[in-house]
Amino acid sequence: MAGQAIVDKAMANSIERRSGVSLWRQIADQILHSIASGDFTENAALPAEMALAERYGVNRHTVRSAIAALVQEGVLRAEQGRGTFVLSRKRLSYPIGARTRFSAGLQGQASERRSVLLASAIEPASRRVAEGLRLAKGANVIRLEMRGEADGQPVSRATAWFEARRFAGIEAAMAETGSITASLERFSVSDYLRQSTVLSARHADAADLADLDLQPGAIVLVTVAVNVTPDGQPIQFAETRFPAERVELKLSAL
Amino acid sequence: MAGQAIVDKAMANSIERRSGVSLWRQIADQILHSIASGDFTENAALPAEMALAERYGVNRHTVRSAIAALVQEGVLRAEQGRGTFVLSRKRLSYPIGARTRFSAGLQGQASERRSVLLASAIEPASRRVAEGLRLAKGANVIRLEMRGEADGQPVSRATAWFEARRFAGIEAAMAETGSITASLERFSVSDYLRQSTVLSARHADAADLADLDLQPGAIVLVTVAVNVTPDGQPIQFAETRFPAERVELKLSAL
């Protein structure tokens, strides 16, 4: 039968040449993924450079480039004569469900967490935003740009749109309270639900790199969500970007 | 107060040099993302090569490399003297919820869909699998490797583990029926729920590239899920990889 087969190439970790992604970055990504998957515990020693080079079928210097990048990112620590060690950086497990708010549910994973308002603007709604909020195309909306942080490290980057007429001044409330939930309460919105969430992934763009403090080539998880009042009226349209190397999304409370 | 600011650099699409990811691949990724975001409708003309080169601040030949890659992938069609056109390839929107099964919910998006068993094996459970299925570490489990297809194009790649004793022979049932749900029914499992789903993203590895027919450098969305019977007994532990350029995940029925 079909049984017993499968080459089982040690987790099938391999590497592609002339792909547009350099070998050292592919190797760095795989090491990051191994750490996040729990293959290495905190302070564990990585295999020696020669061993890694043989495993990936590349030159030792190529492995060194990958390690250098991860040392630069603060993921690894190399010590001459001893080895290269994992500084551990477990990924935050970010809960997503019908009532997900930022910060709620991250207890115990990070000691300090907050949301910072980066900028705001009033603009006509794009087609996508207008459809999400069920507004006429071109109606004015307020856009908020925010960054979520845990223990001083950026873990999310969100752009949120609200109907300008109904939520005039929400940017001031957000700047003051640092909380979407608290800001919405000032507009008589005591409860809201996540109506829909669409998830995708892509390479980080320049703005992501800057705001999330990422290295070029990093991957971001993207959620596009519509929040509604309990009676189904849309109040917020939001796109949030999470750095894939630091965050995983846990779909809970289904 | 904070209002009116924001540079608004036209969706902040920009590009990073010496990042380990070549400029042509970054540009190709952004074009793909633009198409998936609906910036271009089917058969729409892309801006001319010179215009794109100016927009990204690169040489025309670099843009040509990006376009060549996308033509190779079947996303674009270039015609001398006329322009470069989008062949459109809308992303499938793949529903995920408490009762998500493959194929369910894709009605109307693809006319033909199926799940193919690639291989199977019996092996001792890794720590991760044992914890998910609540088995003793090292207990035997059956591993199934599957590929999901829609209209002949691969849209997912799953590895699923089942307790070997309880589900002995499930690989034969799977090969025969092509359905997890149908196979489980032979073992008296008439209903099951998704207990938890954890979501992450990474670059595709060699096995992903081969099984999902992707170009090197592509991104995959990864879900790790545990399915349980209605009374909470774990029956299936699964890791599924989706090509981010072809699939988005819609979190529904929350």
Added chain:
DNA sequence: TATAGTTGTCTATATCAATAGACAAATTTT
């Protein structure tokens, strides 16, 4: 202390990635 194993640094070479300019070939517009 000697030895083996590890990371760090150096030189050299080949290939890929990106820039630059010129012109051909095809299409659309004037």
Added chain:
DNA sequence: AAAATTTGTCTATTGATATAGACAACTATA
């Protein structure tokens, strides 16, 4: 028909990426 626009092809040059080998510096261990 002519001009303008667009993609296709060619040559040449520079910098980043990857390979190769040798040896230094440091650490742990026999």
